[in-house]
Amino acid sequence: MKRNDGFESKELPAEVQGTLPDVYVDDLLVTIKYFVDEEHAHLWIEDHEVCARCRHKPCLYFCPVNVYTLGHDGKIQVAYQACVECGSCRVGCPYSNIGWTLPRGGYGVAYKFG
Numbered sequence: 001m002k003r004n005d006g007f008e009s010k011e012l013p014a015e016v017q018g019t020l021p022d023v024y025v026d027d028l029l030v031t032i033k034y035f036v037d038e039e040h041a042h043l044w045i046e047d048h049e050v051c052a053r054c055r056h057k058p059c060l061y062f063c064p065v066n067v068y069t070l071g072h073d074g075k076i077q078v079a080y081q082a083c084v085e086c087g088s089c090r091v092g093c094p095y096s097n098i099g100w101t102l103p104r105g106g107y108g109v110a111y112k113f114g
C-alpha cells in the first residue's frame with residue numbers, strides 16, 4: 001500500500017496475521033512514571049541543516065511517543081520529556097544526526113511491572 005509520505009506499508013503475511021498479540025501503546029504508557037529533568041535535555045539534533053536535507057524524515061514515524069515533530073519553522077522539534085528510552089532513534093536516523101544519552105541519574109522513566 002502506497003502512503004502519501006512516500007513510504008510503502010506492507011500487509012503482514014496471512015500466516016502471521018492473527019498470531020500477534022494486540023498491543024495498545026497508550027495502555028502501556030500509563031504504567032510508566034516520568035522523572036523529567038527540565039534543566040538538561042538528553043536528546044538533541046546535531047545539525048538542523050542535515051535534517052533539512054533528509055527527505056523522508058523517519059524520526060517523525062519511528063518514535064513510539066512522537067518525541068520528534070516538525071515545527072512551524074520547518075525544523076525538527078525534540079520533546080525529550082516524553083522519551084521512554086526505547087533507543088530507536090539511535091539506529092533509526094539515517095544520518096546519525098540525533099544526539100542521545102541516558103538521562104542523568106535520578107531522572108528518566110521508571111517501568112512498573114505486574
Ligand code: SF4
Nearest residue numbers: 051054058059093097
Ligand atoms: S531522521 Fe535524522 S536527519 Fe532525518 S529529519 Fe530526523 S533527525 Fe533529522
Ligand code: SF4
Nearest residue numbers: 063083084086087089
Ligand atoms: S529513545 Fe525511543 S522514545 Fe526516546 S526519543 Fe528515541 S525513539 Fe523516542
